[in-house]
Amino acid sequence: MAEIIDIGDITVDISTQCVVVGAGACGLVASLKLAEQGIETLVFERDTRARGSTSMSSGFIPAAGTRVQKALGINDSASKFHDDIQRKANNEADPALVDRVVAAVRETLDWLEQRHGFRWQVLEEFLYPGHSFHRMHALPGKTGEALQQQLLASSESAGVSVVPGTRVVALLTEAATSQEGDKCVAGVAVERLDGSVEYVRADNVILACNGYGANRQLVEKYIPQMAAALYYGHDGNTGDALLWGDALGASSCHLGAYQGHGSVAARHNILITWALMMEGGIQVNARGVRFSNEHAGYSEQAEHVQTQPGNVAWNIYDERLHQLGLGFPDYQTAFKAGAIKTASTVEELATINELPEAALVKTLKAIDKIAEGNKDPQPLDEFGRYFSVEKRLKPPYYSVKVSAAVFHTQGGLKINTAAEVLNKKNQRIEGLYAAGGAAVGVSGSSVAGYLSGNGLLTAVGLGAIAADSVVARVKGGNVVAN
Ligand SMILES: Cc1cc2nc3c(=O)[nH]c(=O)nc-3n(C[C@H](O)[C@H](O)[C@H](O)COP(=O)(O)OP(=O)(O)OC[C@H]3O[C@@H](n4cnc5c(N)ncnc54)[C@H](O)[C@@H]3O)c2cc1C
Numbered sequence: 323m324a325e326i327i328d329i330g331d332i333t334v335d336i337s338t339q340c341v342v343v344g345a346g347a348c349g350l351v352a353s354l355k356l357a358e359q360g361i362e363t364l365v366f367e368r369d370t371r372a373r374g375s376t377s378m379s380s381g382f383i384p385a386a387g388t389r390v391q392k393a394l395g396i397n398d399s400a401s402k403f404h405d406d407i408q409r410k411a412n413n414e415a416d417p418a419l420v421d422r423v424v425a426a427v428r429e430t431l432d433w434l435e436q437r438h439g440f441r442w443q444v445l446e447e448f449l450y451p452g453h454s455f456h457r458m459h460a461l462p463g464k465t466g467e468a469l470q471q472q473l474l475a476s477s478e479s480a481g482v483s484v485v486p487g488t489r490v491v492a493l494l495t496e497a498a499t500s501q502e503g504d505k506c507v508a509g510v511a512v513e514r515l516d517g518s519v520e521y522v523r524a525d526n527v528i529l530a531c532n533g534y535g536a537n538r539q540l541v542e543k544y545i546p547q548m549a550a551a552l553y554y555g556h557d558g559n560t561g562d563a564l565l566w567g568d569a570l571g572a573s574s575c576h577l578g579a580y581q582g583h584g585s586v587a588a589r590h591n592i593l594i595t596w597a598l599m600m601e602g603g604i605q606v607n608a609r610g611v612r613f614s615n616e617h618a619g620y621s622e623q624a625e626h627v628q629t630q631p632g633n634v635a636w637n638i639y640d641e642r643l644h645q646l647g648l649g650f651p652d653y654q655t656a657f658k659a660g661a662i663k664t665a666s667t668v669e670e671l672a673t674i675n676e677l678p679e680a681a682l683v684k685t686l687k688a689i690d691k692i693a694e695g696n697k698d699p700q701p702l703d704e705f706g707r708y709f710s711v712e713k714r715l716k717p718p719y720y721s722v723k724v725s726a727a728v729f730h731t732q733g734g735l736k737i738n739t740a741a742e743v744l745n746k747k748n749q750r751i752e753g754l755y756a757a758g759g760a761a762v763g764v765s766g767s768s769v770a771g772y773l774s775g776n777g778l779l780t781a782v783g784l785g786a787i788a789a790d791s792v793v794a795r796v797k798g799g800n801v802v803a804n
Pocket residue numbers: 343344345346347348349366367368369372373374375376377378379380381382383384488489490491530531532554555556558559560562581593729730757758759760774775776777778779781
């Protein structure tokens with residue numbers, strides 16, 4: 323499927339100024355920006371109904387300094403956001419790329435609000451792990467589906483040509499005209515649902531087809547420790563961008579990085595919000611004991627849960643947190659589906675979950691004791707988590723059995739700050755751009771580097787940057803990158 327074809331060998335069926343591969347948040351933001359600038363664009367989407375991981379997501383986009391954040395009096399800034407990203411990524415992300423993406427996501431959310439009527443709200447119920455400020459933006463539905471639908475509706479109004487049921491199966495190339503590299507991009511080959519193939523000439527191709535989470539072989543190769551775990555993202559994310567890049571001699575980076583999650587309701591396969599953990603809940607294993615600092619982040623928790631007996635854990639929390647959970651659509655679905663259990667005592671909680679009673683009682687007593695002992699400076703538990711008296715768990719108790727999952731991959735094609743794909747000599751491959759999950763993200767090299775929201779941050783931010791670069795190239799300006 324990773325075919326590269328020399329355009330000299332074929333007759334093209336149609337020409338356009340830009341092709342966008344994939345109609346998730348990344349591809350739709352890019353094509354909306356291109357439409358505004360009058361760039362003729364075709365968006366090819368393999369599904370008959372464009373969904374992507376975007377529609378499966380919670381739809382929370384982090385941004386600092388937006389109009390809506392300012393209106394709420396939140397004193398956030400680009401540099402604070404940059405620092406949070408790098409702290410989580412262990413300073414492994416390209417700092418120039420982080421700066422550019424942080425600026426781009428703010429501009430883009432404001433632009434979507436003012437130009438396309440997106441009604442952002444900032445989630446203030448709880449602070450997402452690793453973020454110093456309330457900066458998660460969501461549409462009123464608080465779902466990825468709401469985000470995807472609004473992007474599709476805006477695209478339609480703006481006259482964007484999204485062509486569903488059309489899979490890009492090859493990149494077309496020709497000899498490069500610039501000094502850099504030996505090949506440049508010249509278009510794509512697309513396959514329709516009836517199996518017919520068409521060739522499209524385009525000097526600019528934006529790869530917005532996400533990562534390789536749905537490609538078992540690539541997951542086994544780059545994330546072997548999670549090869550047996552659930553993949554919870556879109557099944558169309560088969561790593562085409564990475565495979566084309568490899569075949570073209572592109573550089574890739576941080577391929578072992580991914581967004582994991584340690585809290586997907588077992589059997590029901592429904593995401594259980596991490597807010598429960600951040601506000602006082604705990605996770606125990608089949609032995610009834612805790613095994614990690616739940617406040618470090620839900621992404622790395624995937625690997626902690628995956629290594630527990632039976633590859634499962636139980637979220638334990640109480641009525642206050644159950645009410646908080648009910649504010650999230652996924653949690654409501656899990657509750658209605660019967661995934662959530664309730665008990666009036668710890669003993670009953672142990673019985674209904676088939677957990678060892680004595681161990682569970684001991685675990686809950688232990689966190690109470692830590693909370694009661696909390697004085698300045700804040701004492702931490704053995705895993706480094708702080709417990710407060712105000713947020714201690716009280717009966718009735720709630721629980722849900724959860725598994726670990728891979729949500730999407732964060733490694734990808736190496737790009738410069740203009741989202742141009744780089745070859746192994748760090749030269750740009752003319753006309754080829756990667757954004758969103760197709761490009762290397764800002765999460766460093768491992769699962770622990772994923773700061774909540776890094777997925778849509780780079781889908782929206784890099785999508786906008788790639789579009790700006792295409793506009794500059796088409797209009798004969800300079801593509802500014804480092
Ligand atoms: C359950 C879940 C919850 C999440 N919640 C959040 C969240 O709240 N905040 C956050 O920041 N991130 C979240 N994420 C991650 C986020 O969803 C992704 O990072 C983001 O949607 C990526 O956007 P994208 O446009 O790059 O990819 P996608 O939305 O996956 O779009 C890629 C599109 O490309 C298409 N495609 C692939 N190959 C081809 C091809 N060869 N030809 C044509 N089309 C092709 C696919 O069909 C797909 O429609 C979550 C992920 C999951 C799974």
